Amino acid sequence: MAASGRSSVRAISLLAQGEPMVWLSAFGLVMGLVMVTSLVVLVFWQGLTTFWPAPVVEITTRDGAVVMGEVTRSETFRPEPSLVAGLDAEAQEAARAEMARRDGRLHRRLVRTGNFELTGEHFRWVEDFGVSPEGETRPAWAIVYERRAWGRFYGTPAGFVAGDSLIATDPQEIWNLYRRHRHDDDAGEFAIRTATAAGQVKDIALNDIVRAYPANRLSLAEKAGLYLGRWWEFLTAEPREANSEGGVFPAIFGTVLMTLGMTILVVPFGVMSALYLREYAKQGWLTSVVRISINNLAGVPSIVFGVFGLGFFSYFLGGGIDALFFADKLPNPTFGTGGIMWASLTLALLTLPVVIVATEEALSAVPDSMREGSFACGATRWQTIRRVVLPRSLPGIMTGAILAMARGAGEVAPLMLVGAVKLAPDLPLDLHFPFLHPERSFMHLGFHIYDLGFQSQNSEAAKPMVFTTTLLLMGIVLFLNAAAIMLRTRLARKYTGSRF
């Protein structure tokens, strides 16, 4: 009896010490870190390796077909029994041997074979058992062509065509001629006659080629150069091939411009709202209701803001502007459709609660003694706010702006309704008067990710781009945040030096 009583006391005292809570909270932190880190590592690894040139393999299968291309990924799978049963004896034997070794599973690789206009496919699965013995080689002169249309082409050079005549057949000679003529004004007059692994021949005009390289002959430095060149193209060029190739510069530009526009719109509004709520309004049930409403606003699904933005900003305000100033262009809308200005406004509305809440917290962190000191000097309320309260709370307000920026830059759903498009013909900022075109639709990295991942016809080719684009978006958000944090640190040092 006494013993059990003591043990129950001990159990309570363990909880009272808080020891279990230490472990529990540590566990929570570790779980969070693991999840975030794996996501970041995945994005980094996939995003960074995409542009590294892979070797080109030529695989002869047991049924005599030859495929050439880059291995993009591999997996093991559990085959349907009918698949194995339907094979010929030799392949069946190889498959059964592999299944016995792999616990009933088979290994296969996805080879990017390109040559879409000839084969009607971009990728092909190659099962390990289906490869004939000694059937895998790396041809020395396998060339990868990135083209302006039809996707990639894989093949070996068979001749160099100038006009109607064949002027070289030796691969090295062809390659030298290609390098000499590729930037010529009349590059369209030249073509590389290329033999595919399946034995077909195609002339590829030089002006169709964005980039060509003999994948298996590259030195490490050449590979690195190719890798950086691809990154450079990715960051600075326009997209090609339904966004699955080329660059994302318009999307970077649109994202940054939209995010900055949103920040410029949301910060003054949010700060003014919070100022009135905290400094001027008499605290009571009404301010409480307003505060609760603002917090609830933060929980409204973002697509709802998109619908509101479309209805109010695009159709109502934009339609009104069109009717007043662009009546001659109707029924084609100018402002009355999605545009970067409406997108910025919609996201400003979406992030308004973040800024208001952060600013209110920053304002309430300003000690009342400071306000009293200012009043005692004969300052009015506005002078007190402008000279004492705002400078002191500026770092906190900046934190709110940073949070809003991060939230806004990563938002996609409302943008689909108010102006983000798959491919924008013109940038919203250019050298033509009036330089800033707030009515134009724009490209956005977040929407670009969605488009690549789920809307692309060639989704296998687009998939690696999803990761690179995600990496880029993360990088841009990080950059914007770092800039804001640096600014905040400077302000904090200026305004809130510590006594100790």
Add this chain to the structure above:
Amino acid sequence: MNAPEFQRNIPADSTSPAASDRLAAIASGQVVPADIHAEVRAEDPLIRVEKFNLSYGAKQVLFDVDLPIPRGKVTALIGPSGCGKSTLLRSVNRMNDLIDTVSVSGGIRLTEDDVYGRGVDVIELRRRMGMVFQKSNPFPMSIRENVVYALRINGERNRRVLDSVCEKALRGAALWDEVKDRLDESALGMSGGQQQRLCIARAIAAEPEVLLMDEPCSALDPIATTKVEELILHLRGDYTVLIVTHNMQQASRVSDYTAFMYLGQVVEYGPTVRLFTNPHLKETEDYITGRFG
């Protein structure tokens, strides 16, 4: 201070209730007239608190306070916590207006102007008074800007005027030599004692008629306290100082006159030396010697 120095000296013609009854009467809600020494009455008052009542909502905290504050002298308000001395101080420059539920009756006059009169410009009024708070409250700006704050908000832009005011105020607050080389650094990087002296410099920069000090040393270490006390002694004569303090030794060191308050009423008010050595009332003596409070 030794106990034998204290001798009760209640004038024979005193109309006050019996000594032991007075505090009890105040506690029971009666308004008991203060014992104000003749020396105080003889002074020229800069501020006159007359029949002043103040309530926070339903709770009355000041009862019919009558208190003439002599010009150019240091007057200390002492009394146990919650006796209303800080509230009285903050009533003089209407800092209590910032609290929504405050209501007042009676009056406070600064020279001839009614502080609580109709149409009084509170901003203008506060510019005529400087205030130093219990906790130093430098603003998030440079030392120079802190000092000239009152002038800045008044629209003074002349750099030469501002610089000379800054130097004068900092010298007045005995801070000039310590900070003259870093006037443009943040005021928040100073030590606690320096910050409080900076707040005094700020309060005297606009040359106010009155300096209100609300326990200015209670958050300071003894050395900083000494410096601030020396400063108050130095300011005497140039400024009329009204200081609230918890520290009886401090009141006796720095003030010319002392008022003893209890539960929202002034009990006794006279020259500091008299009050501390030879008070009229036993209650005052009891409080000063630490027998209650």
